[in-house]
Amino acid sequence: MILGAILAIWVSNLVAAVVSMGIVGFGLALCFLFLEAPDLAIVQIVVEILSLVIILAAIMKTTPEDTKEARGPLRMTMYIGGAVFFIIFLVSFIRICGLLPEFGSPVLRMAGDYIGSGLQKTGAPNLVAAIILNFRGYDTLGEATVLFAAVVGLIVVLRKVGRKR
Amino acid sequence: MIYILPIILFLIALFGIVVKRNLIKIIISISIMEYAIFLFFALIGYRVEGVPPIEVEGVRYVKFVDPLPQALVLTAIVIGLATTALLVAIAVRIYQKYGTFDIEKMRKLKG
Amino acid sequence: MSEIVKTVSRLFSPLIFLFGIYITIHGHLTPGGGFAGGVILAGAVVLGILAYGGEKFGLTGKKNKASASESLGILLFWFVAILGLMFGGIFFLNFMGKGIPFHIFSAGIIPLCNIGIAVEVGGAISVIVLALILFEK
Structure with missing residues (x-):
């Protein structure tokens, strides 16, 4: 899924980008199946197909070409800004990760009542x-x-x- | 520590939103962000050796997967489809007006 | 579209529609429910639209049936909620009998709400695809 996301961001043809987004979506449906959520898997598969149809219809009405990337200092600034975002969020999330409940044993405060x-x-x-x-x-x-x-x-x-x- | 995977997916999509200039690419990135959030919710609700939260006649399970995040995500997926379609519609309109998907050229053509 | 696509979609679209109805009305017993059923109904409609074009359905005008069904779905949902208000004094009260669990006529208002949501979601997504494909310029 992460590979599909990187591909969807980097590839230069818009149709290929949409298909790469399909990789992410169907991988998500598989993950829902493995995480014991069949409702979500059903909805996710059909929604993914429909959203591919919608974006492809929009691309067919317009143009499938990606825009030219400009060179220069502005470009570098954008990349550096993106990288800084990436690192700051990643580090802060790793700090937060210790506060979350352990994987596989959620805190069932409300849902325990619902289940019971x-x-x-x-x-x-x-x-x-x-x-x-x-x-x-x-x-x-x-x-x-x-x-x-x-x-x-x-x-x-x-x-x-x-x-x- | 498996929570790190959806966050990496989220951050890749955020990087795409910041860096890319094509409107369709930005919409795709927003969709991938939504998927990352859904995956995070499903991971929070997972329980080791749990069963899906559907009762079967005659059998009494105790270890259900948490159904609350699943219920939240179930509605959010459909809403995500509708909002993505709204964004696509606005992008198509902008293309018909300006003839490009490039947001920088749009800003230049405005005046 | 070519003849093969038209024939196959004519065969399969009603089956998909039937499957959507099944998922909707069994939503309180098995995985599925209003959202999944509605999306599958919309998928059947979209298959027909893509194979035949919108003219087959007579939906090129400003008002169409899908839009009406969407409005009707959300009205049904509100109506069930207000019925709960009238019968028990509480909005969204589950006013009907619980029935026998694990049977299809059980669980009070949940099947009714499922049908309302399915009609609403199916109509909404059909309207989206129709508008994107059919509205020219």
């Missing part, structure tokens, strides 16, 4: 469905509203005719 009494309270064996629709219904309602707003914005942006001024 989810079946009795909701009657749904799939605990993920029970959480997103019963315990945390407001969250899902908000997400559905965000999805609606995003689609309305997309239609407004892409509409063929605007109002004449």
Whole structure:
């Protein structure tokens, strides 16, 4: 996955970059399967296919060529800035890493309750469905509203005719 | 220490956002950042020798994987698709107006 | 598109659609649920669009059915939530009976909400792909 990400950033053809992003996405779906999350794996596979279709449709309507990279001091400044970001975040995250719970034994403060009494309270064996629709219904309602707003914005942006001024 | 892998993925995508000048490349980098965050959440919820959080009739498991991060990520994936599509739409509009994906040229052409 | 693509997509698109419906209504028993089912429904629609072009569906106009189904899905979700409010005084109350676990008619409002979410997500993603592919200039 990390190789796919590096490829997606570095390759100079945009179609190849999108395919490299596909490597990352399908690798993510495999990781979800290994991490015992079948719901996420199903959604991730289909979403990855659809997002590849969307970005490819946009590229086919425009141009598949990457922009020319400028040379000079500005370029070097950008690279150095990126590297500094990289190192600072990496070091600070390694410091933080000690505070996280050990891998493989999460702290089940809320979820312990959900696991223990989810079946009795909701009657749904799939605990993920029970959480997103019963315990945390407001969250899902908000997400559905965000999805609606995003689609309305997309239609407004892409509409063929605007109002004449 | 396996948490370091999604963070490296995240940082590569951040590097891409900072360095690249093509709009489609920036959108791809944002998508990879989202994937890194999803992977991080799934790693936080994992439990050694856990089973998926789905109860089977007649069997009583105790060691479920944490279902809460999975529920959060499940909604976030679909929202990520919608927002990516919105970004792509704006990029296509910008291309039709300026004829390029280069953000520097766009700034020059503005005045 | 060529004839082979059209034939294969005509064979497979209804099957994918059926699979999406199955995943949606079994969402509280097996992996899946409203989001996965909705995305698979949208995948079936997108396959048809890519093979035949949008004219087949009569969706080139400003208003189309996918947009209507999206609005209807989110309205259904709100409606179920407000029903909980009316019946029990609490928003999002699980007002229906729990039923017998591990059967398809169980778990109160969860299957209804799953169907609402599936319709909403499927409509939304179909609208996205339609708008990106069909709107010229």
